[in-house]
Amino acid sequence: QVHLVESGGGLVQAGGSLRLSCVVSGSIFSINVMGWYRQAPGKEREFVARMTAGGGIDYADSVKGRFTISRDNGKKMVVLQMNSLKAEDTAVYYCNVVYVGLEYWGKGTLVTVSS
Numbered sequence: 001q002v003h004l005v006e007s008g009g010g011l012v013q014a015g016g017s018l019r020l021s022c023v024v025s026g027s028i029f030s031i032n033v034m035g036w037y038r039q040a041p042g043k044e045r046e047f048v049a050r051m052t053a054g055g056g057i058d059y060a061d062s063v064k065g066r067f068t069i070s071r072d073n074g075k076k077m078v079v080l081q082m083n084s085l086k087a088e089d090t091a092v093y094y095c096n097v098v099y100v101g102l103e104y105w106g107k108g109t110l111v112t113v114s115s
Helices: none
Strands: 002-007 010-013 018-026 033-039 046-052 057-059 067-072 077-082 091-099 102-105 109-114
Touching (some): 018 109, 033 067, 046 067
Parallel strands (some): 010 109
Antiparallel strands (some): 046 057, 067 077, 091 102
């Protein structure tokens, strides 16, 4: 059993910051990719950021320069530091990991940015 638990969501004013964390538990090691997706009300889930085991990083254009992803392999944790938040960043944020070809998802954490 693999479980992903996100934390750190909440309500913040535009221009503010939040830090999301995701901890992976279970018999899972050497996770290939750890990342974040989000789903805004009435929209499809979209990619936000990901980081490979080798340190490669990708960001969605909409968050480049504002969000920073990092991971701690020993703790099986991935963190998304979100700065300069905008109203359009409001969404449920989901942690995602890829391990031996399988994808796992957390249940999500809500981020609300008030303008």
